[in-house]
Amino acid sequence: MQISARNKIKATVVSMAEGIVNEKLILLTSRGAQLSSVITSESAKEMSMQEGDTVTVLFKASHVMLSSTKVDGISARNQLAGTIDNVIKGIVNTEVTLLTDTGEAIVSIITNESAKELGVVPGNKAVAIIKSTDMMIAK
Template sequence: MQSSARNQFPGTVSHISHGVVTDEVQIRTEHNAQLVATITHGSAIGLGIQAGSQVIAMIKAPSVIVVTDAEGMRFSARNQLTGKVTQVKTGSVNTEVCIDAQGLQVVAIVTNDSATHLGLEPGKTATALFKASQVVLAVRA
């Protein structure tokens, strides 16, 4: 499978809560990180997603929010992966930030101003946040 989503995390569905319109899917990645996706009930049925299913969770880099100094803060984003910045690539407008969090390499795109304001550099602790609704699930055909 080829996709433009920079973040692709294989895992196993550990739990699924079915709703009338949407389902909440909990995924344990190969690196034992826990992710949550909210997908339509029709998609869950169509893809045959159930507990034990192998899935790939995909999140586009611009959908990832980077937070530093998050001690004592709570966020509404269900997916929160804390780790160390491993790479920072500055472009003319945006900066690509890689965070090694729980064995996952999470890529985010932030503005250059945000990267400067947050003091993003290799070795800095940062948290990658993304909403469950921003996670797209794929299954092998």
């Protein structure tokens, strides 16, 4: 199967918090970053999800927000600091590749206006912010 999500990261399920409707997964990437994902309990059951499982975390580039620094007081659970590696400016949007401090490459699509306001250029520091509910899990 091929999938259009630009971000695909291998990880291990470190812990699971089971709920009636959803389950919260804490994941550790192969490079050492911690991620949080929320999936439906039914999906976890269908995949026979267990702690220790190796999974692929998938999320769309358009679901990755960027900030110049870590943000306190935000509901998004995943904040990964790094350095901007590549920038491709389009007519409306800019594609930004961030190389995280632990070595994961994360692709974000933001508006050209946001890219300009944030000073998005290769070599600058940035933080990728992704909601737990935007992270899909493949097993």
